[in-house]
Amino acid sequence: MARTAYHHGDLSQQAHQQALATLREQGDGAISLRALARQLGVSAPALYRHYADRESLLAELAISGFQALRQRLLAVNQQDSRKALIGIGLAYVAFARDEPNLYRLMFGGRVLPRGAHPRLDQAGLAAFQVLEDTVANGQQRGYLKAAPLSLLTAAAWSLVHGLSQLTIDGHLPGPDSEPQLAAGITALLLDGSVERTTNKEPSP
């Protein structure tokens, strides 16, 4: 169907783009189908030809977010296991820093209950898979402990996810020191936090 005065011709794509722009600038709470339609010079119900409801539109945005995150994690691709793991952590946090509102939508949990949008779940899983593969690889090479893969992966994911969330919410020191912080924290998970010279606790 081609472009006409009546038929818009590319509404789905443009709605996605415009909604993404609004999300980036003002967060998902600012996304309204009516305002979106207004900006696109179209009536509000027209959007319902392309999205079942507001939540479906948000789900599409989240899906593209997971795909972008996955690409950034795949781009790390270091040979050395330690560098690969720290690189993944840095890339993850950098994504959250660059796209805070998108990241919040993806992981907010407020919208989009798990299981409501299968394609969304699948996109999230695909991004997670990159992290898990990196951990598994480090383990196969003997760099990481022989602990259960699910445990190591959950630890790594929890760490970078928590750091991302705290960073974009301003709970941690300014963004200038953020890369060092991320690298230092990742290193802590790798090397441990306990003082190795004294395994026993000294008496107080």
Next chain:
Amino acid sequence: MARTAYHHGDLSQQAHQQALATLREQGDGAISLRALARQLGVSAPALYRHYADRESLLAELAISGFQALRQRLLAVNQQDSRKALIGIGLAYVAFARDEPNLYRLMFGGRVLPRGAHPRLDQAGLAAFQVLEDTVANGQQRGYLKAAPLSLLTAAAWSLVHGLSQLTIDGHLPGPDSEPQLAAGITALLLDGSVERTTNKEPSP
């Protein structure tokens, strides 16, 4: 001011309680001032005598959430440094599991931009302080590395926060195995994830 047919007498308190109940059951998105007023048998604008707007009400809920979290962290109080640290982690994740919707409100970041509600920032800081004190204590006793306190604390907080978020959003295995997972992950941050026997990476 006493209870009357006209004057409710305890609206502020009851609104808080009712909103908290709705939050627990359906999340903050389901909290509406009009519905709240209806449930309390009062007109909607009456609530504006006690809360500047919807966001202020949510801020109050979040504040009480941080206070509850702080109490649960304070209740750990183990002598042994390692047990104290793991105990804090378990308590933190347990709180999130018990109050998922409240936890999301507290850390969602979607509502309540940092700095908008000073008392909220202060309540969050007070909860964070318990974690930092525990870390500092472990460090002073020589159990933890002599790394910068802010780094160690950020790592611990990131880990438990990320684990909490992933847990309540259903990204990790069922809640039955959750305590073991939390304990195992916390132990990983303490002891490290790398295989100690081989510090060098073997050639592939």
Next chain:
DNA sequence: TGCCAATGTTAACGCCGTTAACTTCGGCAA
């Protein structure tokens, strides 16, 4: 006792998501 500040009320504005019923129009079948 009278008044004032606190705490309620109704009415209204403009926004929102969503649905129903109708219109336009591109492209394919006869």
Next chain:
DNA sequence: TTGCCGAAGTTAACGGCGTTAACATTGGCA
């Protein structure tokens, strides 16, 4: 070439929301 049908738009409407303005009630203090 024509006719029609389904995709993709339209307007109108419903009910809900946050919020404000203007007004009403009333408890307690001077």
